[in-house]
Amino acid sequence: MARIHLSPPDMSETERDLLLGAFDANWVAPVGPDLTAFEQEFAAAAGIQHAVALSSGTAGLHLALLVKGVQPGDVVILPSFTFAATANAVAYVGAEAWFVDSEPHSWNLDPSLVDEALAAAAAAGRRVGAVITVDLYGQCADHAPIRASAARHGVPVIEDAAEAVGASWEGAGAGSLGDVGVFSFNGNKLMTTGGGGMAVSADPEVAARIRHLSTQAREPVLHYEHTEIGFNYRLSNILAAIGRGQVRRLPTMLARTAEIRATYEAELGGLPGVTFNPIDDRGTPNHWLTIVVLGDDARCRPEQLIAALDAADAEARPAWKPMHRQPVFAAHRMFGGAVADDAFARGVCLPSGSSLTESEQDRVIAAARGALA
Ligand SMILES: Cc1ncc(COP(=O)(O)O)c(C=O)c1O
Structure with a gap:
C-alpha cells in the first residue's frame, strides 16, 4: 500500500x-x-x-x-x-x-x-x-x-x-x-x-x-x-x-481537483462539526488543497484526524501557521488575527493532488470517517 x-x-x-x-x-x-x-x-x-x-x-x-x-x-x-x-x-x-x-x-x-x-x-x-x-x-x-x-x-x-x-x-x-x-x-x-x-x-x-x-x-x-x-x-x-x-494538461488536472473537493464534501460534509475551507462564489478556485475545518462539535481534534490518516498511510497537515504566530516574525505589526488563528487551529489539509485515484480517496475518506463519524 x-x-x-x-x-x-x-x-x-x-x-x-x-x-x-x-x-x-x-x-x-x-x-x-x-x-x-x-x-x-x-x-x-x-x-x-x-x-x-x-x-x-x-x-x-x-x-x-x-x-x-x-x-x-x-x-x-x-x-x-x-x-x-x-x-x-x-x-x-x-x-x-x-x-x-x-x-x-x-x-x-x-x-x-x-x-x-x-x-x-x-x-x-x-x-x-x-x-x-x-x-x-x-x-x-x-x-x-x-x-x-x-x-x-x-x-x-x-x-x-x-x-x-x-x-x-x-x-x-x-x-x-x-x-x-x-x-x-x-x-x-x-x-x-x-x-x-x-x-x-x-x-x-x-x-x-x-x-x-x-x-x-x-x-x-x-x-x-x-x-x-x-x-x-x-x-x-x-x-x-x-x-x-x-x-x-492543466484543464484535466483542474477538473480532477474540483471533483476531489466535491467528493470530500459529499462524503464528509454531513458529519458533526465538519465544514471546509470557505469559497467565495465570485471566484473559481483551482482547489489545490481541500481543507476540512473542525468545529467545536466535531468528534475529534485536528491532530487526532491527522493521526488517523497517518495510520492509513495518508498524509494530512494543519493549515498554514499564521506569520504573526511565527517566532521569526513575532515582533511585527499585526492587524486583527482571530480569523487566521481560528483557521490554523481547526483546519486540516487533506490529500488533494490531481493524481489521487478514486480508491486512494476512498481510503482517506474511510480513515477520516473513522475519526469523525
Ligand atoms: C503562498 C506561497 N507563496 C510563495 C511560495 C513559494 O514558492 P516556491 O516554493 O516556488 O519558492 C509558496 C509555495 O511554496 C506559497 O505557497
Missing part, C-alpha cells in the same frame, strides 16, 4: 516526451526553445501578456518587490495567513512586513484591514513599498477594494498566486489581478516543474526588468557587462520542458 501524499506531482507521457525531447536535443541548460515556449504557452493559458520563467516562486516575489521599487526600511503589507515564503521575500529586500488578518468567508486578505494598515503607516510617516495579496489555497483574493486602497496611497500590488495556477476571479485569471503576479511550480503545487516559478505582468517593462535581474543583470553586449546587482533566478530549459506538458 503506497503512502498517499497531499499533492504529489501529476506526470504523464506528455511531460515525459517533452522532457526527453529537450534532453535528446541537449537543451538541458541554460535557456533554450522550451523555456521560451513555456513562457508563451503559460501566458496564453493564463490570459496574461508577459511571463518570465524563474527558479522558484520565492525568487519571483523577491524580484517583483525589487522591480516595483520597494526600498530597505519600507513597510510591506501582506496577509498573516500564508506560507513563510511571502514574508521571507519582504525581508530579502530589507523591508518590514506588516501582517493583516483574513476574511472569514474566503480566508484571504481582508480589504478593510489593508486600508487600516495603509492609514496607520501614513499616520506613522512610514512609506509603504507594496501590498502583497495571496491567493490562498488556490482561491483568488478580492483584489478590487485592495487595489483601490493601495492606489489612493500610490502603492503597487503584487499578487502572490503561488498556489493559484488556473484559478480565476470574476472572469480574470489568477496572476493578472495585481501589477505583478507570481506563480510557484514547487513539487507540491497543482502544476509543477519539480521546482520553479513564473512572474507575470501586463506591463512589458516590468517583465523585461524581471528577466534582466533574473539573469545576473547582464547587459546585452558581447562581453560580460553589469551596471547593477543581478540574481541567478532563471528556470532551466529542461524543467521548462516539463512545464510545457503541465500547461497542456
